[in-house]
Amino acid sequence: MDYWEVIEGLYNTTFSLFFFLLAIVMFFIARKGYRSDNQYGCISTSLTAILFIVFGYFNSITPFFPFPYSGFFVWWIGFNLIFNVIFFWMIKRVKKKISLKKGNFNSKMGIIERESILERYILRMTKGNPYREDISLKMEYIRKSFHLMGLLILVAYYGFFFIPPVTQLISDGVILLIQQVEPSYNFLWGSILDFPYVMGDPRAIIDLTMMALIGSLVFALVSDVVRIIWGPEYSIFNFLTKSMLRKKELNAAGPQIYIITGFVFSFMFYMIGIIDILVFFAGIIIACLSDASAALIGRKYGKHKIKFRKRGLKSLEGFLAGTIVAYLIGLIFVGPFYAIVGAIIFFMTDYFPTYIADNILNPIFIPIGIQLFIFLLGLPVGWF
Secondary structure, three states: OOOHHHHHHHHHHHHHHHHHHHHHHHHHHHHHHHOOHHHHHHHHHHHHHHHHHHHHHHHHHOOOOOOHHHHHHHHHHHHHHHHHHHHHHHHHHHHHHHHHHOOOOOOOOOOOOOHHHHHHHHHHHHOOOEEEEOOOHHHHHHHHHHHHHHHHHHHHHHHHHOOOHHHHHHHHHHHHHHHHHHHHHHHHHHHHHOOOOOOHHHHEEEEEEEHHHHHHHHHHHHHHHHHHHHHHHHHHHHHHHOEEEHHHHHOOOOOHHHHHHHHHEEOOOOOOOOOHHHHHHHHHHHHHHHHHHHHHHHHHHHHOEEEOOEEEEEEEEHHHHHHHHHHHHHHHOOHHHHHHHHHHHHHHHHHHHOOOOHHHHHHHHHHHHHHHHHHHHHOOOOOO
């Protein structure tokens, strides 16, 4: 075993240990949720922790990315940790500044000093309880806009009309870059001859799509752990999303963590050949757009309410909108019959009361359910 094989092994081991560490943290958070009587958050966060263990074990057996991309990703983790530490330090300083000038007036102008963006944010987070039972329709729109991430993954993998896959462009761009800085690359990452991809390599599309998914998960998760343990004002993700927190996120992971974790799990099944790529995209786009449609249509036009134990009120109009959108998405990706399967699974996870977040159930159950029916029935997938 040469030097660079050892380095590759260290990066892969670090990456696997990072997932195992996250699992421990998630179980700790789930315990906090249990103690605060947040059963929904406790169970959903515990399931997330179990999936992190699966990710860590999978990476230890079959690395998600080849070297040097495994090394690039470990550095991405490090940058995220540093970035969050800096933001944490900034918030601490601003909080101290607020406490010092509280109630003070500008002696020359006779008015209260104008507050910065961070000061207004901190005051909004600390004046009252930021975890709300209900949020405004405007905030619901902003919150559900994050569900468009499923479409971004589609563009990353397939491209958009005349635009090739974004992951292909990135891979080819990295190859051109390292060719220009070959001596530096050879010093930091080994021989350029061992680089895993060539120009236009289709394998790069698969690996970098997974890298985008896990990279997004790390960005959101590190910030979410800070929110739960130290307070919502210290979370940069919370700052960027205008603090749209719900009561069920108290001492529990946020919905963005659940849905991205579900994406990673299903795409992992595609990487090992269990799920068809069209089935994967049918599942995640249904999970994104159908859930958003059900929530927004239900909020704005829902007249016929249905009460759930531990789930509050939902509307018949929202259920219909979500199920119809689920069928239409399935129709595009996997054809008319399997679209029915996807719509039924979405309806069941959204309709029946559960203590597990549908944001994590939908992107896992829908692709697996559709693929199971493909295996049992053998009907062709899609339109061609």
